[in-house]
Amino acid sequence: MTIINPSAAQDVYRDAGENIQFTTYLIDREDIAKDRDGLAEFADRLAAIERSMAIRYPDAQLKVAFGLGATAWRLLFPTASQPKELVDFTPIKGPRYTAPATAGDLFMHVRAKEMAVVFEVMDQAREFLRDWTTVIDETHGFRYFEGRAIIGFIDGTENPAGNDAAEYALIGDEDPEFANGSYAFAQKYTHNMDAWNALHTEAQEKAIGRHKFTDRELDDDKKLANAHNLASQDNTDGIEHKIVRMNVPYAKPGEGIAGTYFIGYARHFTVTQRMLENMFTQSDRLLDFSTPITGNTFFIPSRPLLERIAAGDLFPVE
Numbered sequence: 001m002t003i004i005n006p007s008a009a010q011d012v013y014r015d016a017g018e019n020i021q022f023t024t025y026l027i028d029r030e031d032i033a034k035d036r037d038g039l040a041e042f043a044d045r046l047a048a049i050e051r052s053m054a055i056r057y058p059d060a061q062l063k064v065a066f067g068l069g070a071t072a073w074r075l076l077f078p079t080a081s082q083p084k085e086l087v088d089f090t091p092i093k094g095p096r097y098t099a100p101a102t103a104g105d106l107f108m109h110v111r112a113k114e115m116a117v118v119f120e121v122m123d124q125a126r127e128f129l130r131d132w133t134t135v136i137d138e139t140h141g142f143r144y145f146e147g148r149a150i151i152g153f154i155d156g157t158e159n160p161a162g163n164d165a166a167e168y169a170l171i172g173d174e175d176p177e178f179a180n181g182s183y184a185f186a187q188k189y190t191h192n193m194d195a196w197n198a199l200h201t202e203a204q205e206k207a208i209g210r211h212k213f214t215d216r217e218l219d220d221d222k223k224l225a226n227a228h229n230l231a232s233q234d235n236t237d238g239i240e241h242k243i244v245r246m247n248v249p250y251a252k253p254g255e256g257i258a259g260t261y262f263i264g265y266a267r268h269f270t271v272t273q274r275m276l277e278n279m280f281t282q283s284d285r286l287l288d289f290s291t292p293i294t295g296n297t298f299f300i301p302s303r304p305l306l307e308r309i310a311a312g313d314l315f316p317v318e
Contacts (some may be wrong), residue, residue: 019140021141025134027075046064046306062117063111067301069297070086083299096283178301189260191259217229243267
């Protein structure tokens with residue numbers, strides 16, 4: 001009998017949002033007792049911040065996910081059990097390109113219709129995080145035209161739809177202590193947009209494996225062998241395994257910088273891992289125009305588990 005309960009989960013499989021912020025933190029490690037106290041207070045206050053914003057701005061559709069990396073989990077909860085598939089991400093080296101592994105202890109993904117709401121949440125979060133963490137990456141994303149990726153193609157076509165998404169994003173009976181949590185993989189890319197835009201539309205479509213305007217999938221004989229929608233799949237044992245993907249555009253147009261922040265939420269991190277291995281070992285055509293600059297894995301606790309963290313239940317007994 002499944003124990004998946006979407007109402008107990010953080011916001012890990014709902015829409016990508018219109019105004020988005022991803023923030024990655026390192027724990028300072030100067031005083032572990034202080035770090036634990038800080039985490040407990042933040043876990044407690046985060047729910048209150050969300051409730052307050054939902055009352056103040058009910059139409060903003062605020063969604064928040066907060067998680068911890070494997071190293072942080074071991075540091076903060078050395079005597080507690082660990083989610084079965086929470087691992088430190090390691091680089092994936094393909095024949096041409098490498099998916100790097102970068103540092104990250106804590107992670108926040110906040111999105112809302114109003115950027116002011118995103119700012120308010122992050123500003124309040126800073127009050128409880130600034131004394132014991134350091135921000136190492138802060139990326140502001142946005143919804144591009146029609147929800148397209150920055151490269152011009154519609155995003156999320158292969159995502160599981162509606163209520164089906166929870167089954168792919170949330171941990172279930174296989175790890176009951178951590179049920180309704182999720183494994184997040186965060187990867188930030190920069191794009192060579194000049195080179196990409198120099199391609200004719202037909203060449204772009206062959207690289208992605210879909211029509212650019214209609215989003216219809218190309219026939220297999222029209223795609224490149226390493227087209228993105230082929231290379232990024234996981235078809236282990238003849239079954240197409242899915243995760244919930246969100247490709248969020250970010251940019252500094254005055255500096256000519258444009259990129260994608262990829263966030264994938266999964267019930268099984270092994271599925272995400274295999275997708276990445278396929279992309280990089282098969283030299284996904286999109287990688288000719290896209291350079292990954294970060295790579296982190298995080299566990300997003302369920303709301304009840306966050307309450308236990310706030311109560312100090314997972315900390316070692318002194």
